[in-house]
Amino acid sequence: MAKSAIDKDLKRVGQLKSAAHDSARAAAAPGLALVFLLAALVWASFSVAAGPQSYLVVIATVIAAYMALNIGANDVANNMGPAVGAKALTMGGALLIAAICEAAGALLAGGDVVTTISRDLIVPDTTLGGTTVIMIMMAALLASALWVNLATIIGAPVSTTHAVVGGVVGAGVAAAGFSAIIWPTVGTIAASWVISPLMGGGMAAALLAIVNFTILRQSRKPEAAGVWVPVFVAVMIGVFAMYMAMKGFSRLWSPEGHIVLLIGLLGAGAGWLAARPWVDARIVGMENSNKQVGTLFRLPLIFATALLSFAHGANDVANAVGPLAAIVSIAQNGGAGDSVELPLWVLAIGALGIALGLALFGPRLIRTVGEKITKLNEIRGYCVALSAATTVLIASAFGLPVSSTHIAVGAVFGVGFLREGFSNRGLRNKAVSPEGVFLRTDHLNKTPEEAVANFHKRQKRYLVRRQHALSMGAAWVVTVPAAALLAALVYWAMALFFVP
Template sequence: MAQNPRDYRTLDKDLRRITTAEHASLASARPMVRVGFALVFIAAVAEFAAAAMAGQPALGIMAASVAIAIYLAVSIGSNDVANALGPAVGAGAISLTLGLFLVAIMDVLGAVLAGEAVTRTMTEGLVAQTLGHGHPTALMMLAALAAAATCISLATALNATVSTTHSVVGAIAGAGIASFGWASVNWTSFGSIALGWVISPILSGLLSAALLASMHRHVLDKEDPIPSGRLWLTILVAVVVALAVCMGAAAFRGVSGPMIAALGLTGALLGGLYAHVTLARQIGSGEKVALKRLLGLPLIVAAMVMGFGHGANDTSNIAAPLTIILMNIDETREQILNPTLVLLLSGLGIAVGTLLFGGKLVNMVGSKITRLNPPRSLCIAIATAVTVLGFSLAGLPVSTTHVSVGGVFGVGFYREWRDRNRHRESASMPDEELYRRHLVRRSHVRTILGAWLITVPVNAGVAAVLVMLLRL
């Protein structure tokens, strides 16, 4: 049985959706009304912070720091929402407006409930030796914020794919070196963060491949996929809900292990019951569309978990530099704004970016994902959500985009392995075609590695230059 060349184009399409989402970010920010709302929000938060910090020294620097930090938050929210919500909207499981609100709410909850661990790594773990130096430390972090904001905006204007997490980590390291020397950076912690950048896409790829293999075995390869699909997806929803509840409960200090387990079990029972009833109603609507509709509920759950994990992880990009500035501006290292309030403002900034600028990206990416294959999109979404959330609670900042790319790779490699095993005795494709397909995958790997290698030093260099300018 000859191979269908069109089967080998799907992987390229899956991989290109990531770049398409990043390129679409520029177009999503064009409506001037939304830009105006974003500017009003940034100004309002800066005014609120200035009022809350009235009487503090260097009030102007602090207000400017808050404004730049919230600008970063809005940018992050507008760029990354498609990774979470695109599959669910594209599959018709949820409307765009409702989906944006749900993901925005989950972003805020993730920031407040589970954002502390990663924020602590980005502050105490990365540049702990620079803390407590007062004004120089505050200027260092102000330069890091400004450098990351500048580089991200420039990359967006140039349609270049970058990671906001890599940008902020590189900017903090560069500003620390320029301010206090090479010894100011905790290179062991920096190495752990970089190791997380490498491991997280691999874990996401393995998990997405395992999910797709299980879906083929229990649902897609069945002669009648509806009954088995109902059971498999009910279990899947129950497990994902339990995982989200356990991780959310673990974010609270003082919650015992048995209590976390009990909450997780309760979440699993409620999630499974809701899925069982909802899927039964969907199946009753007609078998021809039942399987596609069966995937809708898990896609919604995955989008919400992804929103929670995104808020828990990427909030640190804003909260960590801002926290250091507020703790060192008056040389007392007292937190001028409550740490929870800082996380809340950061999460709200991400949520505003999601609501104002996320819709166009979700429509574009979601439609492309659905045309390719909703089951594969579900596997990628769940793998990305679980990976990002797990690393967030472990205190390691990761790139949600790169984790999503890892999920795409996992699905692609599994599909090729499965296809070759199914057609071992059939005529193979020409060597040139097989080589070209291997080359495409490696080119994407080189793109990702290139982004890791370039983003960090570029942001570090810009931050170092800004430190020198601020000293003048």
């Protein structure tokens, strides 16, 4: 029986309601972000002292709030991705822990003083007026935020620090020419594109190999775990104690090297004492399997991701509010100098923006880092988190230019490629593969059919998605020049409206 006209109309109404519901749900996150930006505008309007440049501070506050949202949406995924990918945390639990720890790190350890980014990138003798410096900072913030936003949309984790650096370079060149930039600093940043992922991947692969040798390849895995898991926990606590002393509270306290080492040793001892009875109680009657042993790493992994988020909030909030603090200082005091005081309201906007950006837009990048590069479990996720903190600590001690984003993503690739190597070990030579160059004749397959079968078997054992490595690597390389170009365009556009 044919449907009546009213039935067809009712069906269309139902479809329209469903489409409207889906559209409203999709628009909820941008809508809440817009509310936050408007709230930041109102907050700044009441917090900024009246003056001839106060309107610039209000505009810069909105831009900084937008940048903070993008830092939360992109950068934080590097910390929470391994825990979510390993199923140690649900997405909701990861968002809650990260939001609390990021905001706490920014507010408690963000510090009272930040070094202006322009000091390390713009030649000190360059003569720039107060309004010009404000425009450079505003252009750098807006350009870097736009680039990080684009990277988040396409699912590429990028370094927000590099984006801000590129923004300052581009706006500085637009304002004062190429001679105004300290190019060796830019060169060291470019070097980190290679150094960071290689260090992170190598450290994570080495740590996973140690866990495999000491626990997973032993005949009695629970007993081996009872000996070695407390050691790994002790190493984790010691490393994070040193990490927090050097990086997490760097705005408040800069201890000497021997003090940092002592803090690490004390933390390691406390970690071992706390972990030993906890592990002993859980290995009683435990099944002799990798999966059961892996559950012992779940709580340390959660703890590691929480500490990473705290340290990240303490350090990377400066990417959003550091330039804003310089703008506030210039507008109110006439200059920024080498360092500027960081008002509490500025710090709070950065902290809230990072937490909100994570909650609204973070799941996409968290899934990319935690699930789409390679399969993670509790042990691999733990190796990623611990190696990321360890690599940053070592690089900081030796003054190597590294990016925490590149290190964390490189660590995920490192454990994936090591796992792939273990999985493919023992397969016969591919023989017929066009990729083969140096072939040992004693490893050749007996028949063409066997060669083809082994080739396809090896192809199926590719456990790392190569396309993500290519897309992320391209995004990393493009970040500084892309942000620089955007910042130059934004600066020239601002110059049409504001008189330097």
